[in-house]
Amino acid sequence: MKLLRVGPPGEERPAVLDDAGRPRDLRGVLGQGVDFDGDFFASGRIERVAIALRAGELPPLDEDAAPGTTEGRVGAPIARPGKVVCVGLNYRDHAEETGASIPGEPIIFMKAPNTVVGPEDEVLIPRGSVKTDWEVELGVVIGRTARYLGTHEEALACVAGYAVSNDVSEREFQLERGGQWDKGKSCETFNPLGPWLVTADEVPDPQSLGLRLWVNGEARQDGSTANMIFGVAEIVRYLSQFMVLEPGDLINTGTPAGVALGMPGQPYLVKGDVVELEIDGLGRQRQTVGQA
Structure with a gap:
């Protein structure tokens, strides 16, 4: 569904x-x-x-x-989640384009739940920002409580469904201002989600989905979940060792290569830009960029 x-x-x-x-x-x-x-x-x-x-x-x-x-208006397909958990550098090509080492374990950070907005809502560049970036990601919504899971089968049984997620990021806040990544990830409107939640039974293999993103009609990202370093099942299992995942929680599973941070000239978003993104079988988003 x-x-x-x-x-x-x-x-x-x-x-x-x-x-x-x-x-x-x-x-x-x-x-x-x-x-x-x-x-x-x-x-x-x-x-x-x-x-x-x-x-x-x-x-x-x-x-x-x-x-x-x-x-x-189509809103986010879930009401405000209890928490948004994100996985960083989870595609080998994205780690390489940013000059980062391939992680040995998932890199985890949190995103404020009130960043979640509709798939066509305006994305606002924060005040003082010059490095607002895009990230098409597979969003995973938890359907049952997950704690200390032992197998990948148990992990996938806890997934309610999947959605297109744009993990919008401010790179200066994230990487150049010290402390945690969260402050570069938690600005208002920084997580468009949807247009719908596709239930897990309709996505038999979450590791075979194409992800694409365009800025002003120009292709920026074109990847596949097959290239994740840590797949959905392992992410859910791993997270359950450190926190209790609850129904309605959202996990952003990482982005493929093609973000502004890794491109020559670093063409970050500016007011008036249009971002479009899609994932096979999960629908398409379109946001216009505004200013906070």
């Missing part, structure tokens, strides 16, 4: 796409006030949605709330 949330910020309605790509309203089957959050994934309601979709019981989303209308 493809789960999405439609509506103005803070007022999104949960929906699911039917086989024709039309959004179907879930309020009747889930009730008022239910959202795609940790409680939703932990409660097993996702199976209720699947049954109702197969039975043809879901009405179309109201016309005034359909994507493409003023009220039909």
Whole structure:
């Protein structure tokens, strides 16, 4: 299934796409006030949605709330996650382009949960920034509590689904200002997510997905999750040794080569730029860059 949330910020309605790509309203089957959050994934309601979709019981989303209308903004496919955990330098070609050593264990940092915005929301360059960068990434949403997992099979069983994620980064804040990477990763609007969450059953092999990104129509990134240093299963297993992953948490799994940081001239984002990105089977994003 493809789960999405439609509506103005803070007022999104949960929906699911039917086989024709039309959004179907879930309020009747889930009730008022239910959202795609940790409680939703932990409660097993996702199976209720699947049954109702197969039975043809879901009405179309109201016309005034359909994507493409003023009220039909597509938000992030999950409500604010409890935490956003990120993996750095997880593609060999990206590590090489930035002059970094290939890590022996996953490099982990956190990103503020309130960075998560919709896939077509404006990305804001922070005040004082001259090095705002793009990163197309496979986002992994946790569907059940994960702690001290022993195998990759256990790890994948904890995944609710996958989404396109743009791990926007400010490189000066991240690398030149001392301390942790987090402050270069946690500026407002720095994590567009979506357009939808594709449930794990529709992604049998998360290590065979193409990722692409363009800036102003010019190709910048073109990679594959097959080139991850640490695959999705190992990332989830590894993280569970150090923290409890909870339903609704988001993991950003790293980016392939082609970021501004690693390019000649380092063409960082400026106001008015348009960033587009996609992952095979997971949809496409488009953001216009603004100024905070």
